[in-house]
Amino acid sequence: MKEVLLDGSHDSRELRNALGRFPTGVTVITTRSPAGRAEGLTANSFSALSLDPPLVLWSIGRKSGSLQSFVDSGHFAINVLRASQADMSHRFAKPAADKFEGIDAEAGYGGSPLLPGVLAAFECRTESVIEGGDHLLFVGRVHRIRYGDGEPLIFNAGKYCTSLPMRDKFAKSDLDGIWDGLG
DSSP: OOOOOOSSSSOHHHHHHHHTTSOEEOEEEEEEOTTSOEEEEEESOOEEEETTTTEEEEEEETTOTTHHHHHHHSEEEEEEOBGGGHHHHHHHHSOOSOTTTTOOOEEOGGGOEEOTTOSEEEEEEEEEEEEETTEEEEEEEEEEEEEOOSOBOEEETTEEEOOOOOOSTTHHHHHHHHHHTTO
16 A cells, blocks of 8 residues: 655645545536536546435536536536446546537426436535635535436546446345444
């Protein structure tokens, strides 16, 4: 196991490498600016925050070209990608004049684009924006959800992957027991 002291003289890539050991789902977060422009970006910083009230969170880099649209719009949608949508992740991860060109996106809450075929979508109003170093953290109140079954797109250690079900005959019953006890 590699150990790095984060003393200010470290290579920031080391922290990124360590953070990458935590597998995450892949999302495309969308909004519509007050001027009507559809904006979207790929992010794996999405997380649940609260069930009551229904709150989620995600973060965006301060250097992002779409930052101001997210700040000004007051709403956003989290589109959780399927394993078959790695191309969608790539599309929204790179700068482009119109990332939505050729995509039949539906207008969700506040006009935020909902991408077709995603595994889940969370339509949110921005509850708060919190300063966090080189990122801003968005907390959103969820107003509507959509979801279905399927294989999620996962990002781990710098590459896409998919999940494999546990082979242990007790895995499902253990999981059910854990979730049942979280209430």
